Amino acid sequence: MLTQAQVEQFHTEGWLFLPETFTDEEIAVLRDEAEQIYRVQRPEVWREKSGAPRTAFAAHLYNEAFGLLGRHPRMIRPVEQLFDEQVYMHQYKINAKASFTGDVWQWHQDYGTWARDDGMPEPRAMNIAVFLDEVMPINGPLMLVPRSHTQGVLAADHDLTTTSYPLWTLDEATVTRLVQQGGIVTPTGKPGGLLLFHGNLVHGSAPNITPYPRKIVYLTLNAVSNYIRTPTRADWIAHRDFTPIEPVADDALLRYAQRYKQAAE
Amino acid sequence: MLTQAQVEQFHTEGWLFLPETFTDEEIAVLRDEAEQIYRVQRPEVWREKSGAPRTAFAAHLYNEAFGLLGRHPRMIRPVEQLFDEQVYMHQYKINAKASFTGDVWQWHQDYGTWARDDGMPEPRAMNIAVFLDEVMPINGPLMLVPRSHTQGVLAADHDLTTTSYPLWTLDEATVTRLVQQGGIVTPTGKPGGLLLFHGNLVHGSAPNITPYPRKIVYLTLNAVSNYIRTPTRADWIAHRDFTPIEPVADDALLRYAQRYKQAAE
Numbered sequence: 202m203l204t205q206a207q208v209e210q211f212h213t214e215g216w217l218f219l220p221e222t223f224t225d226e227e228i229a230v231l232r233d234e235a236e237q238i239y240r241v242q243r244p245e246v247w248r249e250k251s252g253a254p255r256t257a258f259a260a261h262l263y264n265e266a267f268g269l270l271g272r273h274p275r276m277i278r279p280v281e282q283l284f285d286e287q288v289y290m291h292q293y294k295i296n297a298k299a300s301f302t303g304d305v306w307q308w309h310q311d312y313g314t315w316a317r318d319d320g321m322p323e324p325r326a327m328n329i330a331v332f333l334d335e336v337m338p339i340n341g342p343l344m345l346v347p348r349s350h351t352q353g354v355l356a357a358d359h360d361l362t363t364t365s366y367p368l369w370t371l372d373e374a375t376v377t378r379l380v381q382q383g384g385i386v387t388p389t390g391k392p393g394g395l396l397l398f399h400g401n402l403v404h405g406s407a408p409n410i411t412p413y414p415r416k417i418v419y420l421t422l423n424a425v426s427n428y429i430r431t432p433t434r435a436d437w438i439a440h441r442d443f444t445p446i447e448p449v450a451d452d453a454l455l456r457y458a459q460r461y462k463q464a465a466e
Numbered sequence: 467m468l469t470q471a472q473v474e475q476f477h478t479e480g481w482l483f484l485p486e487t488f489t490d491e492e493i494a495v496l497r498d499e500a501e502q503i504y505r506v507q508r509p510e511v512w513r514e515k516s517g518a519p520r521t522a523f524a525a526h527l528y529n530e531a532f533g534l535l536g537r538h539p540r541m542i543r544p545v546e547q548l549f550d551e552q553v554y555m556h557q558y559k560i561n562a563k564a565s566f567t568g569d570v571w572q573w574h575q576d577y578g579t580w581a582r583d584d585g586m587p588e589p590r591a592m593n594i595a596v597f598l599d600e601v602m603p604i605n606g607p608l609m610l611v612p613r614s615h616t617q618g619v620l621a622a623d624h625d626l627t628t629t630s631y632p633l634w635t636l637d638e639a640t641v642t643r644l645v646q647q648g649g650i651v652t653p654t655g656k657p658g659g660l661l662l663f664h665g666n667l668v669h670g671s672a673p674n675i676t677p678y679p680r681k682i683v684y685l686t687l688n689a690v691s692n693y694i695r696t697p698t699r700a701d702w703i704a705h706r707d708f709t710p711i712e713p714v715a716d717d718a719l720l721r722y723a724q725r726y727k728q729a730a731e
Contacts (some may be wrong), residue, residue, distance in 0.1 A: 339603070
């Protein structure tokens with residue numbers, strides 16, 4: 202459970218970072234499995250113009266380890282607590298930000314896309330992310346604009362050209378104004394760190410030109426009553442299964458990791 | 467003059483950073499003049515694909531403030547000291563790394579370009595750079611690979627497509643190997659910081675997607691005996707005037723800044 206101070210920081214600043222929430226043992230198996238997923242050619246794995254992986258969708262539906270992460274109480278309970286309601290999985294992504302070729306994510310609000318493309322009524326969904334690699338200042342960390350979530354849904358343009366991923370992006374004047382007010386923060390740290398941010402928080406990330414990959418898993422959890430009304434995207438991008446998530450045991454991923462390790466030995 | 471410890475750090479690590487070497491007053495005038503230069507359409511001002519300025523060449527030849535910087539003892543003396551010889555101006559660039567659109571500089575060694583394109587005999591030239599804006603972890607700081615200067619000239623490919631600037635760039639396997647050995651450092655700090663690095667030091671910088679511009683002036687100073695033999699680039703890129711630089715007084719730029727400020731009031 203989040204403390205009262207953490208809940209307040211989330212509401213005021215729009216984000217919350219909990220370092221080292223998962224152990225090295227839990228993360229190692231997810232990192233291995235992510236690399237295997239990226240090697241497969243399937244519609245859920247989107248690639249950069251270079252061919253490097255950009256994001257893998259819906260891995261909780263076809264991979265056991267990511268399935269357990271998608272029902273992990275350390276992911277589900279904080280979001281239930283903030284929304285005071287059960288949640289379902291709206292979207293599930295493993296973003297690669299590959300070494301050398303991981304491309305930009307332009308400045309955007311997530312809820313802008315969920316509202317426009319998926320018909321989500323309210324910003325009662327949010328991303329909760331786990332670092333699979335160390336996130337450093339130099340390997341394309343997520344950049345957040347604190348307090349920008351108080352601005353509602355901002356005007357945006359549908360960027361279909363910059364990268365292989367269509368995104369509703371904000372203009373430079375808007376970002377400049379919000380950064381003048383709130384600055385920019387870049388939560389960084391070891392694998393296993395957990396980051397929550399409001400669906401209307403403005404964020405982006407620069408390309409990664411270093412040899413250090415920067416994989417992050419994003420669960421988009423939506424309050425059950427806020428299910429999407431008019432989806433336009435594939436159902437493995439914007440899910441139509443609105444069943445409330447029942448969390449697994451807190452050690453379920455650890456036990457999976459231990460079995461996985463034994464099997465590999 | 468550099469201390470013995472500084473000289474040793476340069477030889478061992480391949481770089482040296484001297485924070486706040488120029489004052490705010492000295493830097494403010496250079497920043498103003500740089501912005502004016504970028505607004506002019508002239509062959510010396512190269513632009514990103516977006517139209518934003520990428521670099522302005524040879525401003526010491528057509529701008530008085532940058533002319534004074536190009537003969538400033540705080541720029542010239544450290545390089546003379548390291549080479550134990552007088553130097554001339556081989557190249558002079560004001561790199562913009564503009565807010566939102568400043569593009570990547572792929573991993574490269576400067577001397578690789580000076581040798582291949584300009585016929586420079588030895589790596590007895592180097593960049594000495596001054597920050598005109600604050601350089602932060604998030605606005606595309608220069609990334610250096612410490613100790614990579616000990617590797618000599620590495621094999622490189624001529625990248626004519628990634629950006630508007632042709633560059634001899636290193637492959638991913640080479641960069642990965644050197645970073646495993648030396649890591650990556652990103653000198654950051656206030657305007658007025660001074661950075662020297664060896665002509666063979668591997669470096670690059672990521673795009674800048676923040677609202678914070680990141681202008682840096684690079685003087686490439688070459689030992690007079692090491693003048694270029696077979697130039698192929700325009701003479702405002704790779705200069706043919708091999709006259710040793712005679713430094714101005716240490717307060718010359720400050721006095722110019724004070725006159726400039728008075729004239730503006």
